[in-house]
Amino acid sequence: xxxxxxxxxxxxxxxxxxxxxxxxxxxxxxxxxxxxxxxxxxxxxxxxxxxxxxxxxxxxxxxxxxxxxxxxxxxxxxxxxxxxxxxxxxxxxxxxxxxxxxxxxxxxxxxxxxxxxxxxxxxxxxxxxxxxxxxxxxxxxxxxxxxxxxxxxxxxxxxxxxxxxxxxxxxxxxxxxxxxxxxxxxxxxxxxxxxxxxxxxxxxxxxxxxxxxxxxxxxxxxxxxxxxxxxxxxxxxxxxxxxxxxxxxxxxxxxxxxxxxxxxxxxxxxxxxxxxxxxx
Numbered sequence: 001x002x003x004x005x006x007x008x009x010x011x012x013x014x015x016x017x018x019x020x021x022x023x024x025x026x027x028x029x030x031x032x033x034x035x036x037x038x039x040x041x042x043x044x045x046x047x048x049x050x051x052x053x054x055x056x057x058x059x060x061x062x063x064x065x066x067x068x069x070x071x072x073x074x075x076x077x078x079x080x081x082x083x084x085x086x087x088x089x090x091x092x093x094x095x096x097x098x099x100x101x102x103x104x105x106x107x108x109x110x111x112x113x114x115x116x117x118x119x120x121x122x123x124x125x126x127x128x129x130x131x132x133x134x135x136x137x138x139x140x141x142x143x144x145x146x147x148x149x150x151x152x153x154x155x156x157x158x159x160x161x162x163x164x165x166x167x168x169x170x171x172x173x174x175x176x177x178x179x180x181x182x183x184x185x186x187x188x189x190x191x192x193x194x195x196x197x198x199x200x201x202x203x204x205x206x207x208x209x210x211x212x213x214x215x216x217x218x219x220x221x222x223x224x225x226x227x228x229x230x231x232x233x234x235x236x237x238x239x240x241x242x243x244x245x246x247x248x249x250x251x252x253x254x255x256x257x258x259x260x261x262x263x264x265x266x267x268x269x270x271x272x273x274x275x276x277x278x279x280x
Contacts, residue, residue, distance in 0.1 A: 001100070002100070002103045002104045002107050003107060005100060005101070005104035006104045006105070006107035006108040006115045007113075007115050009030070009034075009104055009105060009108050009115070010108050010112075010114075010115030010116040010118070012030060012033065013026055013027070013108065013112075013114045013116050014118075016029045016030055016033075016115065017116070017159070021160055022160050022162075023112075023160055023161045023163075023168055024162075024164070024166075024168050024252070024255060025157050025163070025254050027109075027168075027252060027256050027259070028255075028259050030256075031256055031259040031260055031263065032259075032263065033219060033262070035263045035264075035267065038097070038098075038101075039267065041094050041097065042094065042267055042271065043271050044094075045094040046268065046271045046272065047271075049077070055080065058080055059077065059080065062076045062077055062080065074258025078213070090162075095250065105250070105253070105256055106253060109250055109252045109253040109256065110143070110144075110249065110250065110253070111143045112143060112144075112147070112159060113146060113147065113157055113251075114143065116159075117156070117157070117159070119156055119157060123156065124142070124143065124146060124157075126151050127146045127149070127157065128145075128146065131145050131146060131149050131150075137218065140171070140248075141171060141249075141250055144169045144171070144250050147159050147161065147169055148169055158244055161252070163191060163255070164185065165180070166180055166181075166184070166251060167251070168250060168251045168252040168255060169250055169251070169252070170250065170251050171248065171249065171250055171251075172185065172247045172248070172251070173247055173248050174260045181251065184251050184254040184255055184258055185247055185254050187220045187258050187260045188254055188257050188261060191258060191261035191262055191265065192261055194265065195261050195264055195265050195268070197267055198265060198269075199268065242272040
């Protein structure tokens with residue numbers, strides 16, 4: 001499945017590259033197009049998150065009232081979601097689509113000659129055999145290694161990977177002494193933390209409302225606070241977990257993630273403003 005989408009994305013990325021003749025710029029435009037395609041789904045997801053936050057008080061009331069009757073509790077919860085025209089699984093579709101896109105783009109950026117340039121497999125095998133005699137480590141991303149070694153002598157495997165003084169074919173763990181390879185991964189982590197903080201602040205309840213709810217059931221609230229704190233920590237750990245992948249992948253992938261984060265921040269600010277205006 002990921003191969004299928006990587007192939008489709010590859011045609012789009014190659015078409016963009018044909019106009020701009022720069023891999024980095026092509027990735028930025030490609031990312032913007034993907035975000036625009038995903039915008040309706042993202043808008044629906046953020047509206048659902050806002051609505052979900054609003055009905056949390058009712059959800060807690062149901063949980064408290066029918067704590068000893070799980071069947072009745074489930075029925076009441078379903079009735080509540082039906083009344084509010086919501087689904088408890090409404091956020092799943094967006095998450096699944098985003099997961100598919102992330103892995104498909106990873107396939108694409110890891111193998112641009114296969115999915116983007118559609119180079120004959122036999123030619124790639126031939127070049128890979130030749131290059132592997134000099135460096136086994138480079139074969140982790142063999143198509144990136146082929147571009148580096150043969151791009152200047154064979155137009156079929158050539159891609160302009162130079163972007164703002166960075167070589168997007170570089171893999172940080174294969175060039176530890178070059179400080180430039182850390183620029184994009186570090187910026188990615190910074191924008192990820194900012195994006196997560198923004199999302200959490202948008203979904204935060206007003207302080208006075210939260211204090212009222214805390215007084216109702218303090219022992220239960222302590223449990224929920226502990227869970228929320230754990231979720232918060234996990235959310236902030238995610239960028240660092242993801243950047244570990246960026247450090248062993250070509251910089252082109254980290255650039256895609258960085259641009260995605262920047263666009264996501266703009267998207268959330270725009271959609272949040274839009275949702276607020278609709279509520280007025």
